[in-house]
Amino acid sequence: MTTASAPGKVYLFGEHAVVYGEPAVPCAIEKRATVTAEKRDDDHIRVEAADLSLNGFVVEYAGSTANRPDVDVPQPLLEAAMGYIDAAVQQARQAAGVPDAGFDITVESEIPLGAGLGSSAAVVVAGIDAATRALGEPLERTELAERAYRAEYDVQDGQASRADTFCSTMGGAVRVAGEDCTRLSTPTLPLVVGFDGGAGDTGKLVAGVRKLREQYSFAADTLEAIGDIVSTGEQLLADADPNAPPSDELIAELGDLMNINHGLLSALGVSSRSLDTMVWAAREAGAEGAKLTGAGGGGCIVALDQSDETETSLQYTPGCENTFRAALAEEGVRVEDV
Ligand code: PMV
Numbered sequence: 001m002t003t004a005s006a007p008g009k010v011y012l013f014g015e016h017a018v019v020y021g022e023p024a025v026p027c028a029i030e031k032r033a034t035v036t037a038e039k040r041d042d043d044h045i046r047v048e049a050a051d052l053s054l055n056g057f058v059v060e061y062a063g064s065t066a067n068r069p070d071v072d073v074p075q076p077l078l079e080a081a082m083g084y085i086d087a088a089v090q091q092a093r094q095a096a097g098v099p100d101a102g103f104d105i106t107v108e109s110e111i112p113l114g115a116g117l118g119s120s121a122a123v124v125v126a127g128i129d130a131a132t133r134a135l136g137e138p139l140e141r142t143e144l145a146e147r148a149y150r151a152e153y154d155v156q157d158g159q160a161s162r163a164d165t166f167c168s169t170m171g172g173a174v175r176v177a178g179e180d181c182t183r184l185s186t187p188t189l190p191l192v193v194g195f196d197g198g199a200g201d202t203g204k205l206v207a208g209v210r211k212l213r214e215q216y217s218f219a220a221d222t223l224e225a226i227g228d229i230v231s232t233g234e235q236l237l238a239d240a241d242p243n244a245p246p247s248d249e250l251i252a253e254l255g256d257l258m259n260i261n262h263g264l265l266s267a268l269g270v271s272s273r274s275l276d277t278m279v280w281a282a283r284e285a286g287a288e289g290a291k292l293t294g295a296g297g298g299g300c301i302v303a304l305d306q307s308d309e310t311e312t313s314l315q316y317t318p319g320c321e322n323t324f325r326a327a328l329a330e331e332g333v334r335v336e337d338v
Helices: 075-096 119-134 141-155 163-170 202-215 217-239 248-267 273-284 309-315
Strands: 002-013 025-040 044-049 057-062 102-109 173-177 180-184 191-195 289-292 300-304 322-326 334-336
Touching: 002 119, 002 163, 002 217, 002 248, 002 300, 025 119, 025 163, 025 191, 025 217, 025 322, 044 075, 075 102, 075 119, 075 141, 102 119, 119 141, 119 163, 141 163, 163 173, 163 180, 173 217, 180 217, 191 273, 191 309, 202 217, 217 248, 248 273, 248 289, 248 300, 273 289, 273 300, 273 309, 309 322
Parallel strands: 044 102
Antiparallel strands: 002 025, 002 334, 025 102, 025 173, 044 057, 173 180, 191 300, 191 322, 289 300
């Protein structure tokens, strides 16, 4: 039996534009998905999801997910959970050269589903790691990140960048542009997350942006402008001392960039009333910057604030269900003792 965990993430900048090869900078945060895999003697997959969003369900099936039985949980949640777990199992089987390996799998996650915090990437990364280790064939991190990307790509019908899966595998802050993925050294940033309790439909939101980009040259320019924001931001981070606390100037400039980034995402139609409300609550509380994180449509915002004001204000903001300070997860995927 092997247990692995992998972190979720927030986007400091660059979501959506990263789909078109522009750079993005996601940061891994200390909210993790934990997956336990135990090899079975048959080729069945039994999945037990014990986390908050899934309310605990158990499914057992053989072969592909097409053969799985109906169970009494909401279909979208089941699809979300099972699709990613199945894709992770397929990648693990392929990587280890054991196409009919069966597993008992348990998933526990602190990361809300579809809320822009990279829950699916964390489950896929931890799942492939736990399953390949259970087969005695652990993967190098680079291969693990690549296989996790392919798993997401398959489930999301090609609407996926490498950003979430690379960040979840490696931890820390990373830069992703197309196939070019690197880890960054950054000072510890004062990140605060606000969550509206909802979720966005990533596929639909990505498709909506794609349509605008095809229809209007200025929408394409907007995505390029997001890429420029990311380049400016990553330069600021590269010039900063990673071992010193971030200067007030750095936080102020990064905050400006986050604010502009949110405005451009909003122009592309991927914000929502609750996300905008939380963004403005954070700014009015004194956050240096605030933006939605991930696909949008609902879910989470991320703000930069060294004081406690943003968190306090979000606690009292109608429509904000949960808020927390997000510590950067320096460690990406890791084996957990059981
Ligand atoms: O909402 P999330 O955490 O799945 O992030 C989606 C980010 C996008 O840039 C919109 C899509 C992608 O795969 O990069």
